[in-house]
Amino acid sequence: MSEIVIGISDFKVSNNINDVLVTYALGSCVGVTIYDPAVKVGGLLHFMLPESSLDMRKAGENPAMFADTGIPLLFKACYELGAKKKRMIVKVAGGASILDDANFFRIGQKNVTAMKRLFWKNNVLVEGEDTGSNFNRTFSIHISTGKVFVRTAHNGTRELV
């Protein structure tokens, strides 16, 4: 098995059953995995901020930075490998926040909200979710099985179902 690391504001897709896509240190950022079991095609996105309207130039250079430009891109890249939207299994993790949820530091919630709004508008169901709270998450997907895992300091590695 080969581990493919996805950095912040980045995404990767794969149809190689030896691949494990993984992203480390999700704080307020959000990780999205999608997987089509029929063709064994999957992808992982690690986006950073909710709205591309913050900086359209940046969004052009690096669409994976924002929820509203990164998520469509992730889906399209999987379609190109033969995945179909109706078969797609979607799981999400991250979007943690600083304690007390002072308005100013609400990037985590804003990220999760922007993502869900997008999914809702496009009739996409989220089948597994581990978001919010205040801890650091590592998020991964095995292309061979579509299994998705979340690792935290206090719980170790657990499958997200």
Added chain:
Amino acid sequence: MISDKILKSIKNIPAFPAVAMKLMALIDDPNYSIMDVADVLKYDQAITANMLRICNSAYFGLRHKVVTINDAVMRLGQQNIVRAVQAAGVSTFYKKAKGYGLEANKLWEHSVGVALMTQILSKRIFNCEDAKLYTTALLHDIGKVIMGEFVDESFPQIHNLVLKEGISFLDAEEKIIGINHAELGGRIASQWNFPKDMRDAIIYHHRPDLMQDEDNNGAWLVYLADQACIMMGIGLGSDGLAYKGLSEVIIKFKLRQRDFEECIMLMFEDLDRAREVIGMI
């Protein structure tokens, strides 16, 4: 009660490099010159060598190699030199840092991220960069270098307190270990004879609201920059995001959420260019 083991670890921490210390005093004087900087540098071979390597890294994008201190100072300007020297001086302390579930250079990456972010914030808010603040920010988590081992040992208890009582990781550290990493950093800063404003910025970097000196903007900037890096997962450890959000910081600096997010994007650009510096230690 702080254990003897921790007190002993503090005592054993090496002295802060004399050159970096002299440079700090120098840049505090608004009339310092480039020649003063070169003068201070020439007494420390190791730092000079390290600094030259950093100057020749992609971060500064120079076309011709810099080989002497005078060269470096002339070509890069004093602000960049000061940053490079302070980074070279401080990095040695983070080299072997372990703990908080982090790999060795992650705490260093976090420190550089926070230092870069303080400069971006300072530029946006006060229209100027601040070399002293940069150094302070590089050192804000110096306490973690010692705390790491103790936090890892007691992690289940600390995490449990955060979870059950809803207190911050900082308060939980104090309850379980007897001291928190910010306070411990302050003790190291005292041992190094740092000026009070720098020491306070280290001690209060998670709670600038508890600081008596209301004019110490540096502590608030380090706080804000630290929160940004924590949220963005830069060198994020087992303590996660379990720190207190202080919304008064918005009013204090008249920042909009949008400004904050824009600064975060700029910080990633700077951090990308600084990768080589981070990788060198």
